[in-house]
Amino acid sequence: MVRLIHLIGAIILLFSYAYCGLSRLNEHDIEESYSHKRVKRQFERLGTKWSYGVVNYYYADKNNEIKEMVESAIAYIANHTCIRFNEDQNAVQRVQIRMQQNWLCQSTVGAPGMSMSKPIGELSMLVQSCDTIGSIVHEFSHSLGRFHEHTRPDRDNFMKVTTTVHEARPRPSGMTTMYGPFEHGSVMMYHADTYGPGTMDPLDMDYKQTMGNRRVTFYDMYKINQYYGCWCSKQLECKNGGYTSPSDCSRCNCPKGFFGNLCDERQQDSYELMAVNNLWQSITIPFAYKPEPGSDGFYSTFVYITGKANSTIEITLEGLQDVICTAGCTVNGVEIKFKEDSKITSPVVCCTDKPPYKNVFKSSHNPTIIELYSRTTLPSAVTFKYRFTNDKVVLG
Ligand SMILES: [Zn+2]
The missing domain is CATH 3.40.390 (Collagenase (Catalytic Domain))
Structure with a gap:
């Protein structure tokens, strides 16, 4: 029966x-x-x-x-x-x-x-x-x-999963893939040690602290739009990787760091820096949460670093002040957007004793955007140095 x-x-x-x-x-x-x-x-x-x-x-x-x-x-x-x-x-x-x-x-x-x-x-x-x-x-x-990001069928191309727990197994295709790239920073990703230390590590360990982050990403919403077939009949000329917002076809959904109806504006009250040559310049920038209508509970301060045309911008961190080191950098942190796909979450930093804190971040984006995000009103600050070089970024 x-x-x-x-x-x-x-x-x-x-x-x-x-x-x-x-x-x-x-x-x-x-x-x-x-x-x-x-x-x-x-x-x-x-x-x-x-x-x-x-x-x-x-x-x-x-x-x-x-x-x-x-x-x-x-x-x-x-x-x-x-x-x-x-x-x-x-x-x-x-x-x-x-x-x-x-x-x-x-x-x-x-x-x-x-x-x-x-x-x-x-x-x-x-x-x-x-x-x-x-x-x-x-x-x-x-x-x-949507399933969890760490259970996508293609996850082994990006992670080394050694846990055998039932719920960490890869899930069917369909709603988990085909709608956008795998993203370590997705709101659907668990932190790497959820099932035991090192049992769901990323292949690129610079991403370990990024996993479990609970900012909602550009691709998180893009994937829902793709899955539900949400599109506007008339497409706007969105800039910088944005697309016409199915929520309101008179404006664009913009990657983080881009603003305005067409994603061609910068944040008001942002920091705009110029890398004038190949000598390091250093700066400390404060940031904290403040209420913002329509946010995902985090407030981000954006820094735009511009260098000579076709140069490579290099950034290295020198200090974090009152940035809380947690799995997933869940309170506040720093994201230097150096990945070739500027719409995807780059490795996030909130710990001074773990990668990618000591990296020299190399970016071909001009400007290169740094996002300082927080969900606490506790004032935090980041100190970093920056310059441009004529070396070409080797994309890995
Ligand atoms: Zn879940």
């Missing part, structure tokens, strides 16, 4: 898969992980995309502080994608948000429902232990269909 039910289920799945043309989960699954001694569980089940890209939700209980973070996470996703959120307890496809009980931060992967033609059901999202807006964006990304 049980086999018969499984067979019927498999047939339904097969037809619904063909009908939807979607990437679908093909198994029931339970994930468990351990973080800060709190058990996190993540359930996967047969799911669909949210019908018409609308996430219906309601709150099952009260906690004003967490509710404010949930609303910020919702606003962040809505401002960068075509996903819409609708508070409706009676919708046929909905998420129940629980802010009390179960000291957890978890969500099902995939929207409720058995198929595109039957988007009916409710999933529970538990957010009591989600401590940042990014953590809640992480959970909503699960409910929208």
Whole structure:
């Protein structure tokens, strides 16, 4: 009898898969992980995309502080994608948000429902232990269909995973790949020591501290747009790698460090430095959190370093003041955007005794952007030196 039910289920799945043309989960699954001694569980089940890209939700209980973070996470996703959120307890496809009980931060992967033609059901999202807006964006990304970044099927090209825990195994293609590059700094990535020291190290150890960061990246939102087919009929001429925002087709979604409707502006009150020659110049720049509408809970101060045309800009760190060294640099940190793809997260620095603190960062970007981010009002500062050279960057 049980086999018969499984067979019927498999047939339904097969037809619904063909009908939807979607990437679908093909198994029931339970994930468990351990973080800060709190058990996190993540359930996967047969799911669909949210019908018409609308996430219906309601709150099952009260906690004003967490509710404010949930609303910020919702606003962040809505401002960068075509996903819409609708508070409706009676919708046929909905998420129940629980802010009390179960000291957890978890969500099902995939929207409720058995198929595109039957988007009916409710999933529970538990957010009591989600401590940042990014953590809640992480959970909503699960409910929208995204797996963890460290379980992408191509992850072994970027990481050396030695843990054998069930939940760290590679997941199916579909919603995990094809929608953008693997990113160590993704909001969907766990920190490298989650399952034990060194059991999920990046191949490029400069990225170790970056894993587990909870800023929401440009590609995190891009991947949701790709998965849900969010595009504007008229494309703007976005600059610097931006694309027309499916949230509002009159402006662009911009890579970090670029602003304005067309991503051709710099941050107001930013630091603009000129590397005048090949002699090192040194500077200390303060930074701290300040409230900003529409943010992911972090405030970033941007530094733009310009050098001679076609030169290489070199930057090396000399000191961090009141920057907190944590796995994932989760409070504040420094990101020198030297990677060839300026849209992807470069290695983040928050520890003076770990890579990539002592690196000489070489960048062919002119200007090269440094992002100083923080979610604490505690004043921090970074000291670094910079110059330009005529050496060409060797891309690795
Ligand atoms: Zn997760």
